[in-house]
Amino acid sequence: MIEVEKLSFSYPTGSRPALVDVSFAVRPAELCAVVGGDGAGKSTLAGVVSGTVPHLTGGDVEGSVRVNGRTLADAPLSGLVGEVGLVMQNPFNQISGARFSVREELAFGLENLGVPRDEMAERVDTVMRELGLAKVRDRSPYELSGGQQQLLAIGSVLVMRPGVMVLDEPTSQLDSAGCDLVFAALDTLKEQGITTLLIEHRMERLAREADRVLVLEHGTIVADGTPGEVLADERLEKWGVAPLRYTVAARRAAARQLWPAGKPLPVTLDAAVEGFGGTVESFDGGGPR
Numbered sequence: 001m002i003e004v005e006k007l008s009f010s011y012p013t014g015s016r017p018a019l020v021d022v023s024f025a026v027r028p029a030e031l032c033a034v035v036g037g038d039g040a041g042k043s044t045l046a047g048v049v050s051g052t053v054p055h056l057t058g059g060d061v062e063g064s065v066r067v068n069g070r071t072l073a074d075a076p077l078s079g080l081v082g083e084v085g086l087v088m089q090n091p092f093n094q095i096s097g098a099r100f101s102v103r104e105e106l107a108f109g110l111e112n113l114g115v116p117r118d119e120m121a122e123r124v125d126t127v128m129r130e131l132g133l134a135k136v137r138d139r140s141p142y143e144l145s146g147g148q149q150q151l152l153a154i155g156s157v158l159v160m161r162p163g164v165m166v167l168d169e170p171t172s173q174l175d176s177a178g179c180d181l182v183f184a185a186l187d188t189l190k191e192q193g194i195t196t197l198l199i200e201h202r203m204e205r206l207a208r209e210a211d212r213v214l215v216l217e218h219g220t221i222v223a224d225g226t227p228g229e230v231l232a233d234e235r236l237e238k239w240g241v242a243p244l245r246y247t248v249a250a251r252r253a254a255a256r257q258l259w260p261a262g263k264p265l266p267v268t269l270d271a272a273v274e275g276f277g278g279t280v281e282s283f284d285g286g287g288p289r
């Protein structure tokens with residue numbers, strides 16, 4: 001569970017606050033996406049919820065952030081391992097470089113924590129199985145595809161058994177196959193009851209996979225709802241987020257009475273097909289409804 005209350009944050013050198021009076025809560029096992037234009041505050045929010053901001057950046061924080069009931073401001077960054085894990089854009093930067101194989105890399109953080117050998121082996125095997133990394137267990141992390149490297153970065157956090165995961169644009173450097181691997185991993189997190197905050201630009205994926213979408217504009221939450229509610233909102237472009245092509249097509253059709261009256265605009269291909277299918281059927285019956 002993530003609970004953010006009246007959070008405002010300014011970087012030491014920032015000319016204006018990066019976050020302004022942000023409040024929201026993410027329930028256990030919920031996948032909550034954060035979208036917004038350039039400089040809206042998404043990475044800063046990811047940093048505050050994972051504890052790296054202000055611990056590593058400095059700056060002024062007002063309000064509170066709690067992760068599974070624990071107030072982040074009261075905890076040292078090292079004390080948050082096992083509570084909240086952060087996965088960043090470039091998996092390459094998250095690989096330690098100190099270990100020769102995927103299996104050893106996954107064990108690295110646990111070794112540092114002094115986790116007993118048997119438990120370490122069990123946790124590493126479990127994560128490899130869950131994320132589909134077992135087949136590359138003895139390969140060098142540097143020989144993996146970008147998608148597999150990102151899975152390894154996710155796995156390295158998952159072995160710590162955090163209740164909350166924060167992923168800051170985990171697919172931005174990946175091709176479509178890599179992106180599939182990451183979204184399959186997000187399903188695994190959900191099945192395990194992990195609360196997830198995901199910064200992501202791939203709106204089609206979010207529309208299908210997220211439980212909830214927050215929109216940030218100039219550091220403030222301007223929308224909070226289901227993907228269907230938020231991504232079909234006519235203000236989306238004004239908030240700096242490009243609308244989905246299904247929504248745009250249906251909006252144009254609606255302006256010409258070619259979209260079923262009262263039907264929400266679609267954010268997925270399936271919903272678009274269903275809506276346009278209804279329009280086609282209504283023509284068969286003599287005209288649009």
Ligand SMILES: Nc1ncnc2c1ncn2[C@@H]1O[C@H](COP(=O)(O)OP(=O)(O)OP(=O)(O)O)[C@@H](O)[C@H]1O
Pocket residue numbers: 011012013014017018036037038039040041042043044045057
């Ligand atoms: N380390 C920093 N020091 C000072 N200002 C910063 C720092 N990092 C970000 N900012 C500023 O804080 C604001 C929010 O930036 P942030 O990176 O959180 O936005 P974002 O939504 O993630 O943007 P993008 O999508 O472009 O990555 C911006 O005005 C940015 O210039």
